[in-house]
Amino acid sequence: MKTLKALLLKRRSSASSTPGTTARMVVVMTQPTLPSELIEAIIEEVGAKDDITTLKQCALVSKDFVYEAQKVLFRKIDLDRRLPRKKYYQRFHRLLSASPHIGEYVRELHLGDGGEEDFGTDESWITTAKSLPATLQLLPRVEDFSLSFNAELTSWKSLPADLRSSLSALFRRPALQRVALEFITRFPPQLLMALGQVRTLSLSCVEVDALGAVAVDAEYRARWTMRLENLFLRGTSPATIRVIAGALAGARTPTLRRLALTPTFEEGFADAASELITRSGEDLETLEWLPSIHFSASSGTINLALLQQLRTLRFSVSFRKSHVHGPFPEVLRLLDALTGAAPRSPVTHIEIDCHCVRVQSGIGAVWRPLDEMLARAAFAGLAELRVRMCTTTTSAGERACFVEAFQDLLPLLESRGGTRIVLETRTDLPVWCGKE
Structure with missing residues (x-):
């Protein structure tokens, strides 16, 4: 790693020298760059060590390094752990608006609120960020997404209409592989069934809209192709579990391989869980x-x-x-x-x-x-x-x-x-x- 840093500093020093002073200097500046495969291997090695400082230095070396470094730097955007969350989101949105190509590199996106900076307030930065729908549209290749309202249960119906629409579109993207939702009430059952197309689904304290759940009929269930392999349910309501069980029942070929349950004390939880296990087929x-x-x-x-x-x-x-x-x-x-x-x-x-x-x-x-x-x-x-x-x-x-x-x-x-x-x-x- 020290050798790599020395190489990077040497290249930056050469690039910052005054050009045109000698013929020899021109030859050095116009030498062939490293093969793209080698640059990619270097960046991946640094990224595997989670060395952000060196990655940023790589991005400043030359235009041949910048794109590969950005791919690793922006692969995961976690707006749930860094405080204050709203400030970091706004900074990311400004960067994304100025350089939209960065959105192509994002594979993981984690949104969360209810941290220390939100205590004592009634508003969530997620529900009040007017630019969030535009941000989601600029991230077309997200594979791993999480949405957590950490402070308290938040009704899906309380989210702005344009945000609900953007999230619904995100949940239906074929590229999406993993979704985690936390502390949400009145979640649309039809949208929950659409999430059966991801590989891994994690629900923590998620409750579906009870009236909507009743309206989901067998014909509607049959429209979805289930790809769900891993399902994690923590403190999830019986009604929510039954919607998932219904989706599995309508699947032509059940794909569920792993099921994790953290039970609640709600009446009917064990019965709903039993139905889910039965509907999952014999391949669990x-x-x-x-x-x-x-x-x-x-x-x-x-x-x-x-x-x-x-x-x-x-x-x-x-x-x-x-x-x-x-x-x-x-x-x-x-x-x-x-x-x-x-x-x-x-x-x-x-x-x-x-x-x-x-x-x-x-x-x-x-x-x-x-x-x-x-x-x-x-x-x-x-x-x-x-x-x-x-x-x-x-x-x-x-x-x-x-x-x-x-x-x-x-x-x-x-x-x-x-x-x-x-x-x-x-x-x-x-x-x-x-x-x-």
């Missing part, structure tokens, strides 16, 4: 049940017996005292359904995220039901059990104690053999591995 390969660490939630009527292609299960469990029945009741309920569906469960990998871990007397009794469940013959094909401790919810002292205790918590599964048992922190650094 990964299911994640990720309830809140503060409150336990029931999986209710969810049955995994139909998922014959299921290979990976991921669970989130909490050892907080508020979970009076322990951390594993819903995990055991979901696993039990798999043991009765077929002589052998198709699941090969199970991941368990452990929060608020506490090592106390009787910890073996807490883990024994899970050990007995996974030691059943139905889980003989289980290749790996991966247990993660979350470093943000468990102290270093508790983690150290748990590492020592964990070696004796799954004796039946370990003695059966054939299953690799891994304990790690959320930094994905294994700290203990059992026998295979």
Whole structure:
């Protein structure tokens, strides 16, 4: 990297020298430039290291470097994390208006409000930015888009009409691959169904317009070609889930491979989730049940017996005292359904995220039901059990104690053999591995 910076500074120094003083100077200035493939490789290498300073220097070296550097510099525009958000948006819009070609380079766009600069106000910069529709039109190649109203739930109907129109057009672009929406109410169900054409959809606290949802009939559903492969639902209303399930039901060939659910306490959530799983077809390969660490939630009527292609299960469990029945009741309920569906469960990998871990007397009794469940013959094909401790919810002292205790918590599964048992922190650094 130091060598690259030295080369760049040397080229800038040569370019800034007074021209025409000697014949030799003219020869140096007119030497052939580097091949475009080499320039692209240099820029990509710098971009992979996220070295923004060097990328900016690259953009100043010569016209041969500037476009390749801009492609990396403007590949991702995140207007959700940098504060104040409104100021950074306005700066980006002015740059985009002056140099529209930059819009061709943007592949990721993240919009969010509700940060520290918005506290105490009633307005969102997203809803008040009159130039935002024009900005979206200048970004024709966006593949990854997120819209988050971080402060509070915001009604889709409260957005300006021209902004709703621009967002709707964006959601229907064939180039769009990934969409994340957060804290939105009264979202049009027809537009939600149109998002079934992206590869990855993430909804957090998104509620559809209930009256509009009723009006979505089977004929309307049949118009959409589903491409959805990854679906993440966090705190999403049952009505929203049913709209997605309806879209999957109308799809000629279900494509969903991965489904992650963070349940709510709303009536009908488990039934809606069960319908979604049923409608997803038999091709679902990964299911994640990720309830809140503060409150336990029931999986209710969810049955995994139909998922014959299921290979990976991921669970989130909490050892907080508020979970009076322990951390594993819903995990055991979901696993039990798999043991009765077929002589052998198709699941090969199970991941368990452990929060608020506490090592106390009787910890073996807490883990024994899970050990007995996974030691059943139905889980003989289980290749790996991966247990993660979350470093943000468990102290270093508790983690150290748990590492020592964990070696004796799954004796039946370990003695059966054939299953690799891994304990790690959320930094994905294994700290203990059992026998295979």
